[in-house]
Amino acid sequence: MVKILFFAYTILYFGMLNAQNSEISGTISSNGVPEAYVNIYLKGTQIGTASDENGKYSLKNVPSGKYTLIASNIGFQKFYQILTITEGQDKIIDINLKPSIESLDEMVVTGTLKPVSRLESPVPVEVYKPTFFKKNPTASIFEALQNVNGVRPQINCNVCNTGDIHINGLEGPYTLVLIDGMPIVSGLGTVYGLSGIPNSLIEQIEVVKGPASTLYGSEAVGGLINIITKNNLTAPKFFADSFVTDWGEFNLDVGTKFNVGKKANVLLGANYFKYDNPIDNNGDNFTDLTLQDRISVFQKWNFTRKNSRIFSLAGRFFYEDRWGGEMQWTPEFRGGDEVYGESIYTRRWEVLGKYELPIEEQMMLSFSYNDHKQNSVYGDVPYLADQRIGFTQLTWYKTIGKHSLLVGSALRYNYYDDSTPATFSTEGNEPDEVLIPSLFIQDEVAFNKKHSLLLGGRYDYDSRHGNIFTPRAAYRFKFTDNDIIRLNAGTGFRVVNLFTEDHAALTGSRDVIIAEELKPERSFNVNLNYLKKIYGDNGTFVGLDASLFYTNFQNVIIPDYDTNPNQIIYDNLNGTSISKGISANVDVAFYNGLKLMIGGTIQDVSNTEDGVKERQILTESYSANWSVSYDIRTWDLTIDYTGNLYGPMRLPTLGDNDPRSDFSPAWSIQNIQLSYDGIENLEFYGGVKNLLDWTPNRGNPFIIARANDPFDKEVTFDANGNAVATPNNPNALTFDPSYVYGPNQGIRSFFGVRYTLN
Structure with a gap:
């Protein structure tokens, strides 16, 4: 019962x-x-x-x-x-459900100078959204690009920490950086153009690997990076993002948007970064990380016009005070020979805009101008520089049957002046000033839904080098909706502009020698790309993006660190320089919230002269990047584990007696982050960077040669200017901060807060 x-x-x-x-x-x-x-x-x-x-x-x-x-x-x-x-x-x-702008069908503009679905573009374009960079938050895009496969931020000076961007092993001068499609970041300002742009203002970053000179002219030889800012209409009403690290770094991004009358809306953002805590963990009496005080203000106006025609105007102001050097350095030692320091004051402003002509034909006028002034000292060696770049471009788009035409004309003005031999002649100081007119045409033929062919060519006239013609071709075969093959071939060129900030950083320790009148570099490139998407029955998604690449350079300008350890000799290579390799990205997303991204590149970058093949300096033979993310939905928590791995690089040592290794070891930077978004409009995040506490001094007796005598006061030189061995200098070394291939900053924790009001 x-x-x-x-x-x-x-x-x-x-x-x-x-x-x-x-x-x-x-x-x-x-x-x-x-x-x-x-x-x-x-x-x-x-x-x-x-x-x-x-x-x-x-x-x-x-x-x-x-x-x-x-x-x-x-x-x-x-x-x-x-x-x-x-x-x-x-x-x-x-x-x-609404399609996400972060899917593989996002719109890209960089490959063909016009908006097109990434899947329909005949030119392979890699797209990175803000969520990608949030997995490992950084204070600048320069640092954030370390997580992009085949792209490596290269630090070129142990003391001032300036650097450039390498794509597929090619050095920074071969990479063109655009903001909203305008080439305002080049030469002297490359590293500064990637600093101070509020990350919260970025809509996406598009990367094209391989020559793009047909559309963008000089400097787009190795590839280009296009930083696209948010549209005023889709940006949040207000946002703020700030983080600190236990090293004492502080970064703040803030921004807002508002209307001015009925026909204008404004996007306003600012970035502030400060680090003023000298740290010397490797014990060489030099700061491991450059001290910085940086502010950048960005403003973008969009105007409402008839027939939804485009008119936008944007501007940015950037100022930075950075220094590195001996721990006891203070500003009163600036420019003297008592205490060594590298102090850099930079002031830069930019303006850029787009205006669609009020006519029936689709014609766009684009323009930009930037002014970059720099006041630097490297020990007791001054480096004063002034660079101005003006650019204007008129493009006409026309569709005729199966043909999609793009015709354009561009005019670029370059002015460069500094206190080095780059602008010195027998008659005294002679700034480099040149006006480069260009014409280009592109025709994309869509034979059917599966086949399309793009043909293009560009003509530039440079008074220093004469006529320059750069053709290209691209073929796309879409044999299913989820399988695409692209074959691209083209040429590139780069006019002579030796002295970017990274070269100037070495003038305090090595003499700069220009061997002869330098000729413009030329390149030929072939790229085969395969894109694959797989949708599983259980909601799993797999994406594969793989490429084979080959670039052959003629007249390549290579800095020679080896012939004389006290000099950097610039000369056109009497031979060939070849970059070849394979690169692949795999993205996997599971229905349970787990996401994986793995990328890898194997490359061979070498120079052959007089029958002798030599591996290019500061170029890794292989690299890998990864991120693992997992959403714990019931806790509103996301875990991100990111990292990279770089193979050995040949390093610039000071001759046979230098005890430092000629090659770097394989090295890896790994990070972990936890983020919580359970409170409306707020997100909290924190974690640890460089989990392995890796720094380049491992396995080396020192990183900076003669750090105890940075002005070479105790070095004895022979009649030819070469250092000789003495009891206090048994290896015959001179002060040299150029032996650098990775960051000196070890393990550190960080914590940040984001607030977004849509």
């Missing part, structure tokens, strides 16, 4: 319990098409499921209360809806 009563009570209890709970059901679709395997759950609970092959879902046994319903799937924006469940009340909620 007791068992019968207990059984009846149990049935009654669970019947009453089920009667109190409710069911939420419905159909998930996108543009009327059912979406299978979409994850749907109630935030903060264990209640969740996935839609079936017909897009239908059902959440059962939902207690009464207030919930946030969330639906998410690869390639779509997250769906949120707040709802209240009362006792015994079922709800039917149909969900329409």
Whole structure:
């Protein structure tokens, strides 16, 4: 009898319990098409499921209360809806998902100078969104690019920490950096153009690997990076992002948007970075990290015009005070020979705009101008520089049948003056000033949905080097919607502009020798790219992007560190320089919130002269990048593990007696981050950078040669100017901070907060 009563009570209890709970059901679709395997759950609970092959879902046994319903799937924006469940009340909620701008179908403009779906572009373009860089937050885009496969920020000076961007092993002068498609970051300002841009203002970063001189002219030889800022209409109303590290670094991004009258809206942002805590963990009496005080203000105006024609105007002001050197250095020692320091004051401003002509034909006028002034000292050697770049371009787009035409004309003005031999002649100081007019044409033929062919050519006239012609061709074969092959071939050129900031950083320790009148560099490139997408039945997504690349350079200008350890000799290579290799990215996203991204590059960059082949200095033979992210949805927590690995590089030592290794070891920087977004509009994040506490002094007796005598006061030289061995200098070394291939900053923790008001 007791068992019968207990059984009846149990049935009654669970019947009453089920009667109190409710069911939420419905159909998930996108543009009327059912979406299978979409994850749907109630935030903060264990209640969740996935839609079936017909897009239908059902959440059962939902207690009464207030919930946030969330639906998410690869390639779509997250769906949120707040709802209240009362006792015994079922709800039917149909969900329409919107495509995400972060899917593989995003729009790109860099490859062909016009907006096109990434899948339809005949030129392979890699796209990186802000969420990619948030996995390892940094104070500048320069640092953030360390997580991009085949792209490496190279620090060129141990003391001042300036550097450039290498793409597929090619040095910084071969990389062109654009902001909103305008080539305002080049030469002297390369590293500064990538510092101080508020990360929160960036819509996406597009990377093209290989020559792009046909569309962008000189300097786009190895590749280009296009930083695209947010559209005023889609940017948040207000945002703030700030983080600190236990080294004492502080970074702040703030921004807002507002309307001015009825026909103008403004996007305003600012970045401030400060680090003023000298640290010397490697014990050489030099700062491991350059001290910096930097501010950048960015403003972008969009104007409303008839027929939705474009008119935008943007400007940026940048100022930085940075120094590195001996720990006891203070500003009163600037420029003297008592205490060594490298002090750099930089002031830079930029303006750029786009104006669509008010005519029936689709014509766009683009323009930019920047002024970069620098006041630097490297010990007791001054480096004063002034660079101005003006650029204007008129493009005409026209579709005729299967042909998509682009015709354009550009005019570039370069002015450069400094206190080095670069602008010195027998008649005295002679600034480098040149006006380069250009014409270019491009025709993309869409034979059908599977086949398209792009042909293009560019003509430039440089008064120093005469006529320069750069053709290119690109073929795209889309044999299924998820399989695309692209074959690109083209030429590139780079006019002579030796002295960027990284070269100037060495003038305090080595003499600069220009061997002869330098000729413009030329290159030929072939790139084969394969893009594959796989959608699993359980909601898993896999993306593969792989490329074979080959570049052959003629007249390449290579700094020679080896012939004379006290000199850097610049000369055109009497031979060939070849960069070749394979690169691949794999992205995997699982329905349970786990995401993986793995990239790798194997490359051979070498120079052959007089039959002798030599590996290019400061170039890794292989590299890898990865990120692993996992969303713990019930806790509103995301875990990100990121890292990179670089193979050995040949390093600039000071001759056979230098005890430092001629090659770097394989090295890796790894990071971990936790972020929490359970509070509306707020996100908290923190973690540890450089988990392995790796620094380049491992395995070396020292990094900076003769750090104890930075002015070479105790070095004895022979009649030819070469250092000789003495009891206090047994290896015949001179002061040299150029032996650098990675950051000196070891393990450190960070914590930050983001606030976004949409």
